[in-house]
Amino acid sequence: MATPIAVRVLEGHLREYRHTWRGTTISSIATPVLFLAAMGLGLGALVDGGRGVDPAGDITYLAWLAPGLLAVSAMQAGAGDGAFPVMAGLQWIRTYHAVVATPVRPGDLLIGNLIWATIRLTVVGAVFVGVAVAFGAMALGPGLAALAPAVLTGIATCAAVSAFMATRKSDLAMSGLFRFVIVPLFLFSGAFFPLSELPAMVEPVARLNPVWHGVELTRGVALDVPTALHWAIHAGVLSTVFVVGTFLGSIAFARVLRA
Amino acid sequence: MNNSPSPNGSPAPLVEARKLVKRFGDFTAVDGIDVEVQAGEAFGFLGPNGAGKSSTMRMVGAVSPPTDGELKVLGLDPVRDGPQIRARLGVVGQDNALDEQLTVGDNLAIYGRYFDLPRSVIRERIDELLDFVQLKERRDSKVDPLSGGMKRRLVIARSLINDPDMVLLDEPTTGLDPQARHALWERLYGLKQRGVTLILTTHYMDEAEQLCDRLVVMDQGRIVAEGAPSQLIATHASREVIELRFPPGEQVNALPKLDGLGEHVEELPDRVLISSNDAEAVVREVHTRGLEPATVLIRRSTLEDVFLRLTGRTLID
Numbered sequence: 186m187a188t189p190i191a192v193r194v195l196e197g198h199l200r201e202y203r204h205t206w207r208g209t210t211i212s213s214i215a216t217p218v219l220f221l222a223a224m225g226l227g228l229g230a231l232v233d234g235g236r237g238v239d240p241a242g243d244i245t246y247l248a249w250l251a252p253g254l255l256a257v258s259a260m261q262a263g264a265g266d267g268a269f270p271v272m273a274g275l276q277w278i279r280t281y282h283a284v285v286a287t288p289v290r291p292g293d294l295l296i297g298n299l300i301w302a303t304i305r306l307t308v309v310g311a312v313f314v315g316v317a318v319a320f321g322a323m324a325l326g327p328g329l330a331a332l333a334p335a336v337l338t339g340i341a342t343c344a345a346v347s348a349f350m351a352t353r354k355s356d357l358a359m360s361g362l363f364r365f366v367i368v369p370l371f372l373f374s375g376a377f378f379p380l381s382e383l384p385a386m387v388e389p390v391a392r393l394n395p396v397w398h399g400v401e402l403t404r405g406v407a408l409d410v411p412t413a414l415h416w417a418i419h420a421g422v423l424s425t426v427f428v429v430g431t432f433l434g435s436i437a438f439a440r441v442l443r444a
Numbered sequence: 445m446n447n448s449p450s451p452n453g454s455p456a457p458l459v460e461a462r463k464l465v466k467r468f469g470d471f472t473a474v475d476g477i478d479v480e481v482q483a484g485e486a487f488g489f490l491g492p493n494g495a496g497k498s499s500t501m502r503m504v505g506a507v508s509p510p511t512d513g514e515l516k517v518l519g520l521d522p523v524r525d526g527p528q529i530r531a532r533l534g535v536v537g538q539d540n541a542l543d544e545q546l547t548v549g550d551n552l553a554i555y556g557r558y559f560d561l562p563r564s565v566i567r568e569r570i571d572e573l574l575d576f577v578q579l580k581e582r583r584d585s586k587v588d589p590l591s592g593g594m595k596r597r598l599v600i601a602r603s604l605i606n607d608p609d610m611v612l613l614d615e616p617t618t619g620l621d622p623q624a625r626h627a628l629w630e631r632l633y634g635l636k637q638r639g640v641t642l643i644l645t646t647h648y649m650d651e652a653e654q655l656c657d658r659l660v661v662m663d664q665g666r667i668v669a670e671g672a673p674s675q676l677i678a679t680h681a682s683r684e685v686i687e688l689r690f691p692p693g694e695q696v697n698a699l700p701k702l703d704g705l706g707e708h709v710e711e712l713p714d715r716v717l718i719s720s721n722d723a724e725a726v727v728r729e730v731h732t733r734g735l736e737p738a739t740v741l742i743r744r745s746t747l748e749d750v751f752l753r754l755t756g757r758t759l760i761d
C-alpha cells in the first residue's frame with residue numbers, strides 16, 4: 186500500500202532531525218525554562234507579596250505563569266517552523282522546488298510540515314512540563330493534558346505564518362513579521378500578566394489576539410480553573426486560525442511552486 | 445520502458461507539444477512551440493537567458509501548467525496525471541536545491557522516499573548511483589563543503605533515484621569550471637549509453653553539440669530552428685568562419701571595407717565575423733583591400749554561428 190504523501194514529507198523531517206535535534210531542542214526548551222526561573226521565581230516573589238494573580242489567593246505566580254509560558258513558547262516555536270524552513274524551501278535554497286518535482290504536491294508538503302510541527306511541539310512541550318513539575322510549578326497529569334491546547338496554539342501559528350511567508354519574496358518580511366506581529370502577540374497574550382490589568386479600553390482589543398485564547402485554554406486545563414470564555418470558543422478560535430492558515434497556505438505554496 | 449506504440453506502429457513520443465504556450469501575466473515566456481521527443485533520444489533546447497527554456501522544462505516536468513496548447517508527457521496529461529508523470533521522471537533543476545546541512549546519502553534517501561520507494565531499494569540505489577557519479581566516498585559527508593561540480597553530480601544521482609524513463613536537465617553545467625563540466629558531460633554520456641531519454645537545456649553551444657542527438661534553437665519563447673547539430677550547422681551556417689579583431693577604435697572604419705566579403709558579415713562589439721566556404725580567399729581579399737586586423741582566426745562554424753545568423757544576437761551576453 187502506498188504511504189500517504191504527507192507522511193513521506195514527515196519522514197524527511199525525521200531524518201533531518203537526527204542531525205539537528207540538539208541545537209533546536211536545546212534552544213526551544215532552554216528559553217522557556219529560563220523565563221520560568223527568572224520570572225516565575227524572581228518576579229513571582231514580588232507579585233505574590235503584592236496583590237497576586239489570584240484574588241482567591243491559592244495560585245502562586247509561578248504556577249500561573251507556567252501554562253502561559255507553555256502556550257506562548259509553542260506559539261513561538263510554531264512561528265519559527267513556519268518562517269525559516271518555508272523561506273528556505275521556497276526562496277533561499279529552493280528545496281521545495283525539488284520536492285514538488287516528485288509525486289509530492291505543494292499541499293502535501295505543507296501538511297507534512299504541520300504534522301512534523303505537531304510532533305516536535307509535543308515533544309518539546311512535554312519536556313517543559315517535566316521541568317515545570319520539577320520546579321513545583323505544575324502537576325504532572327493536568328500539565329500533560331494542557332499540552333493539547335498549547336500544541337494547537339503552536340500549529341495554528343505555524344500554519345498562519347507558513348501561509349504569510351509563502352506570499353513573500355524577501356527575508357525583510359520575516360524580521361518585520363517577528364518584530365511587529367509575533368512579539369506583540371507574545372507580550373499581550375496574557376501569559377505574563379492577566380489582560381484585566383490593561384486599561385479598560387485596551388483589554389477588549391487584546392482579547393482579539395488568538396494567542397490569548399491559547400494561553401487561556403492551556404491555563405484552564407493545567408490549573409483546572411474556569412476560562413475567560415467558554416472553552417469551546419477558545420478552541421474554536423485556535424482551530425479556525427489553523428484551518429484557514431492551512432487552506433490559504435496550500436494555495437500560497439501552489440502559487441509559488443506551480444507557477 | 446512503458447511506452448505504448450501508437451496506432452500506426454511507431455512508438456509514441458515521450459513528449460508531444462503542440463502550440464505550447466506559457467504566460468506569466470501579460471508576459472509570454474513560451475510562445476507556441478511544437479516539440480516531439482522520442483524514447484532513447486538526447487534532445488536539447490539551446491537558447492540564451494530568458495528564451496523560455498526553464499518554463500518549457502517545468503511544463504514538461506508536470507510542475508507548471510501550460511497556459512495554452514497541447515502537451516502530452518509519457519502519453520499522459522501533465523495537468524490531470526501530474527503525480528503519475530512525475531513518478532517516472534528524473535529532474536535536474538536549474539538550482540541544486542540540495543539540503544546542505546544533510547549528508548550526501550541522506551539527501552538521496554529522503555528523495556527516494558518521496559517516490560515511496562522501499563528502504564531496501566533506496567539503499568541499493570544509493571550505492572549504485574554514488575558509484576555512478578563518483579561520489580561514493582562522500583556518502584556520509586555533508587553537502588555544504590562539496591565543490592560545485594560534485595553538488596551537480598549529486599543532483600544527477602538524486603534525479604535517478606526512481607529509475608526514471610526520462611531525465612530533464614535544466615542547464616546542467618552552468619557555472620561550473622571546464623574540468624567539472626567535462627566530468628559531468630561524461631556522466632551524461634554514460635546515461636545516454638544506458639538508453640535513458642535525456643532532455644536538456646543549455647546556452648552553451650559546445651554542450652549542445654556534445655550531448656544532443658537533436659535540438660531546437662529557442663529565442664524569445666519561439667523555436668527558430670530544429671535538427672541535429674551537424675544538420676543545423678550545414679543548413680544555417682557556412683563551412684567556416686573568419687574572426688577578425690581590429691586594434692581598439694579601428695573596427696568602425698574597417699567595417700565598410702568588408703562589405704560583400706564571404707556570405708555574411710556580422711559585427712560584434714569586439715570583433716567581426718565573416719562566414720564563408722572559402723576562408724583562405726576571404727583572408728587574402730581582406731589584405732588586398734588594405735585592412736590590417738590585429739588577429740585573424742579561421743575556425744569551423746558552430747551552433748553559436750547558427751544562433752547568431754538566425755537571431756542577430758549571441759547566445760551568451
Ligand SMILES: Nc1ncnc2c1ncn2[C@@H]1O[C@H](COP(=O)(O)OP(=O)(O)O)[C@@H](O)[C@H]1O
Pocket residue numbers: 444468471472473491492493494495496497498499500
Ligand atoms: N514565475 C515567473 N513569473 C514571471 N515571469 C517569469 C517567471 N518565470 C520565468 N519568467 C520570465 O519568463 C522568461 C523566460 O524565462 P525562463 O523560462 O526561465 O528562460 P530561460 O530558462 O531560457 O532563461 C524570462 O523573461 C523570465 O523573467
Ligand SMILES: [Mg+2]
Pocket residue numbers: 497498499538614615
Ligand atoms: Mg533557465
